[in-house]
Amino acid sequence: RARRPDYVQELGLAEEDMNITVRGCRRSAAGSVVYWILVVCTAGIIFIVDSWFHTFSTWLLLKQAPLSEAECVHVSSGGKFVSLEVVSAVQFDGTLEAAFNPQDSEKHIEQYGDGPGELRMFTFRHYRFAYLPASAQFVPISRWKDPEWTLGVATGLAGLSERIHRQRMSIFGQCIIDIREKTYLRLLWEEVLNPFYIFQLASIIIWSCEDYYYYACAIFVISAISIASTLISTKRTMRKIREMSAYTCDVLVLRAGHWSEVASSDLVPGDIFDLADAKFAALPCDAVLLEGDCVVNESMLTGESVPESKSPLEHTSRILQEIDMAAHTLKPSMSRHILFAGTHLVRVRKVNSVYGKQTASRTSTGQADTRQLRATAMVLRTGFCTTKGTLVRSILFPRPTKFR
Numbered sequence: 384r385a386r387r388p389d390y391v392q393e394l395g396l397a398e399e400d401m402n403i404t405v406r407g408c409r410r411s412a413a414g415s416v417v418y419w420i421l422v423v424c425t426a427g428i429i430f431i432v433d434s435w436f437h438t439f440s441t442w443l444l445l446k447q448a449p450l451s452e453a454e455c456v457h458v459s460s461g462g463k464f465v466s467l468e469v470v471s472a473v474q475f476d477g478t479l480e481a482a483f484n485p486q487d488s489e490k491h492i493e494q495y496g497d498g499p500g501e502l503r504m505f506t507f508r509h510y511r512f513a514y515l516p517a518s519a520q521f522v523p524i525s526r527w528k529d530p531e532w533t534l535g536v537a538t539g540l541a542g543l544s545e546r547i548h549r550q551r552m553s554i555f556g557q558c559i560i561d562i563r564e565k566t567y568l569r570l571l572w573e574e575v576l577n578p579f580y581i582f583q584l585a586s587i588i589i590w591s592c593e594d595y596y597y598y599a600c601a602i603f604v605i606s607a608i609s610i611a612s613t614l615i616s617t618k619r620t621m622r623k624i625r626e627m628s629a630y631t632c633d634v635l636v637l638r639a640g641h642w643s644e645v646a647s648s649d650l651v652p653g654d655i656f657d658l659a660d661a662k663f664a665a666l667p668c669d670a671v672l673l674e675g676d677c678v679v680n681e682s683m684l685t686g687e688s689v690p691e692s693k694s695p696l697e698h699t700s701r702i703l704q705e706i707d708m709a710a711h712t713l714k715p716s717m718s719r720h721i722l723f724a725g726t727h728l729v730r731v732r733k734v735n736s737v738y739g740k741q742t743a744s745r746t747s748t749g750q751a752d753t754r755q756l757r758a759t760a761m762v763l764r765t766g767f768c769t770t771k772g773t774l775v776r777s778i779l780f781p782r783p784t785k786f787r
Contacts, residue, residue, distance in 0.1 A: 389449050389519055396510065398711075398773060400782055403460050403507070405521060407453030408467075414443040434576045437464040450514060450521065456505050468505045470514075475502035475553050502553055508780050509767040513554060524554055525709040525768045529653055532703040537673060537696070537761050540738050542637030542655045551651035558650040558668050558765035560628040560724075560772050562779070564621050570614050580606060628775045630725070632663035637739045637759075650762050658722075658758040659733045668762050669769045670722045671696055671703070674736055675758025678729040679722060684770060690729050696720045708763070711770045722760060725771035731758045 390407040418439060422430045433439040441457065441464065448454070458465045503514040505521070512521040529538075543551075565573075574580065583606045590599040634647045635657040642657070647667035650656065656670070658677060666679075678690045696702060702717050713721060736757035766772055 390447050406457040407448045407450040408445040408457050409448040409454040411446045418443040470505045472501050472503050473553050528708050538653045541640040557648040559648045562625045574610050635660045642739050652762050654762040658760050659731050665727050666724050668724050669764040670760040670762050673759045675732050675734045677731040680727040683725050711773050724769035733758045
C-alpha cells in the first residue's frame with residue numbers, strides 16, 4: 384500500500400459525522416501576483432467566482448508544503464473545500480508525545496531533544512489540532528490525557544507546578560467558550576457575495592440599461608431591506624449564543640502546594656480546585672470529584688429537571704484509566720463522579736481535605752479549622768473540549784441533513 388505524502392492527512396470528526404482531508408500549504412508570492420492580475424483583468428469576476436468555489440485561490444495562492452513546515456492547512460471534505468486555517472507556532476517547554484502517545488516519547492526525545500521547542504497548532508471549527516513530530520501528524524487535543532491518569536493516579540496532593548500549568552496552557556488555551564463575533568462589515572461582504580444578490584445586481588444593471596429605472600429601484604430597495612434584516616438577525620443570534628456560552632468566575636485553585644484565587648479562564652486539565660467556593664454557581668469546566676459530595680442541576684445539558692447526586696472518586700477506581708477523553712457520552716458508573724461544564728451546583732458538602740499545605744487542625748476553641756474543609760475536584764476538560772463546548776459547537780456547525 385502506497386504511503387501518503389507527508390503533506391496530506393485524513394482526520395475523522397466523530398461528533399460532526401464527517402471526515403476531513405488536511406493538506407499542508409504555504410503561500411506563493413508569484414501565484415499571488417498572477418491571481419490579482421487576473422482579478423483586475425476580469426473586472427473582479429474571478430474573485431467573485433472564487434468566493435463560491437475556492438478553486439483559483441487554491442491553485443495560485445497556495446503551494447504544497449510538508450505538514451511540519453506548513454504555514455496554513457487546506458481543509459476539504461468529500462473533495463469539496465471547507466476552509467483554510469492558519470498554523471500558529473508557540474513556544475512549548477515539554478514533550479507532547481508523552482501525553483498523546485507515551486510509546487513515542489522516547490523516540491521524540493532521541494530525535495528532537497526534551498528542551499523548549501515549538502508547538503504547531505491549527506483550529507478548525509473550534510477543534511484544536513497539535514502537530515506531533517514523532518508521528519508526523521496532527522492530532523486533536525481532545526485526545527490528550529495525563530500519563531499519570533493512565534496509571535489511575537490523579538494530580539498530586541500539591542497540585543500542578545507552574546511549569547506544567549504553563550505547558551498545558553500552551554496546548555489548551557484559556558478555559559472559556561469564547562465565540563468571535565463577525566463584524567457587520569464582514570457579514571455584509573459575505574452576504575453581498577451570495578449568488579442570489581449577484582444575480583439581483585445583474586438584474587438591476589440590465590433593467591437600468593433598458594430604461595426600467597422604477598423596476599431597478601424596486602429590486603435594489605427590496606434587496607437592501609433583505610440584506611439589512613439578515614445582518615441584524617444574524618448579529619443578534621451570534622450575540623445571544625456568545626452570552627449563553629461564555630462564562631468566567633473566580634476559582635480557588637491548588638498550585639505548587641498553595642491555594643490561591645485565580646480566574647476560571649486560567650484553569651487547565653489536571654488543576655485541583657475547590658467546589659465549595661461560594662463565588663461560582665455554574666461549573667466552568669468538566670471535572671472529576673475527588674473529595675466531598677454534591678448535588679448538581681444538569682438540566683442545561685440533559686433537560687432533566689431532577690438534580691443528580693455526585694460522589695467522590697474512590698482510590699481504587701479505574702475511571703481515569705478507562706475514560707475516553709474525546710467522548711462526551713459516558714457510562715453511568717463514570718458520570719456519577721463527573722461534573723460537567725455549565726451545570727449548576729445545588730448543594731456541596733465539604734470534608735477534611737488532604738490537598739495542599741494544611742494549617743493547624745483545631746482552632747483555639749477546639750473546633751475544626753474550616754480552612755481545611757473543602758470539596759475538591761480535578762479539571763478534566765476545558766473550553767470547547769467540554770460537553771458544553773460540544774453542545775455550542777453543534778449549534779454553530781449543525782450536521783448536514785442527509786435525505787435518502
